[in-house]
Amino acid sequence: xxxxxxxxxxxxxxxxxxxxxxxxxxxxxxxxxxxxxxxxxxxxxxxxxxxxxxxxxxxxxxxxxxxxxxxxxxxxxxxxxxxxxxxxxxxxxxxxxxxxxxxxxxxxxxxxxxxxxxxxxxx
Numbered sequence: 001x002x003x004x005x006x007x008x009x010x011x012x013x014x015x016x017x018x019x020x021x022x023x024x025x026x027x028x029x030x031x032x033x034x035x036x037x038x039x040x041x042x043x044x045x046x047x048x049x050x051x052x053x054x055x056x057x058x059x060x061x062x063x064x065x066x067x068x069x070x071x072x073x074x075x076x077x078x079x080x081x082x083x084x085x086x087x088x089x090x091x092x093x094x095x096x097x098x099x100x101x102x103x104x105x106x107x108x109x110x111x112x113x114x115x116x117x118x119x120x121x122x123x
Contacts, residue, residue, distance in 0.1 A: 001113045002032065002097040004078070009093060009117030016085050020117055022078040022095035029076055029097065033104035036069060036080045037112065038091035038119075045107070048093070049080060052104040062088075085121045092116040 008020040020036070036048040049069035050058045057069050068081040078095055096110035103109045 001111045002027075003113050004095050004097060005114045006093060006095050006117040009119045011120040011122065012085055014086055014121055014123050016121070017081070017083045018085065018119060019082065020080040020093055020095075020119070022080075022114075024076050024078075024097075029071060029078060030073060032097040032099055033101060033109070034069070034071065034078050034095070034097050035104075035107065035110045036067075036078075036093060036095050037107065037110065038089075038093045039116075040091040043091075045094075046091075047107040050105050051078070053101060058105050082119070085119075087121045087123050090119060090121050092118050 004022045004024055006022050031053050034051045037045050038048050039045045048060055051069050066084045070079045094112035094116045096112045098109050100109050
């Protein structure tokens with residue numbers, strides 16, 4: 001597990017936007033495989049977006065075109081910009097990182113460390 005703390009969640013109406021952040025402390029995020037995940041009540045964890053150390057990204061089909069994963073090297077944070085939010089985006093959102101570069105897009109290698117940040121989208 002890699003220590004990361006999520007923030008930025010909240011309650012918004014459908015069509016709204018939120019930006020989540022994930023802060024690293026004591027190490028530099030560059031060079032890690034990075035990912036955002038979410039879990040709704042009584043559902044399994046779902047992958048949302050990945051970023052590899054070379055800056056390539058991958059998104060779940062359900063968020064493609066609406067969410068953007070990015071890294072702020074100056075602040076040493078991982079961000080998730082969410083637009084056009086839908087009620088089905090409601091979930092606890094987690095970030096995670098690991099160094100197994102061959103498996104950057106495999107969620108099995110990600111173990112979230114923080115408590116997550118709640119996103120609630122009302123219709």
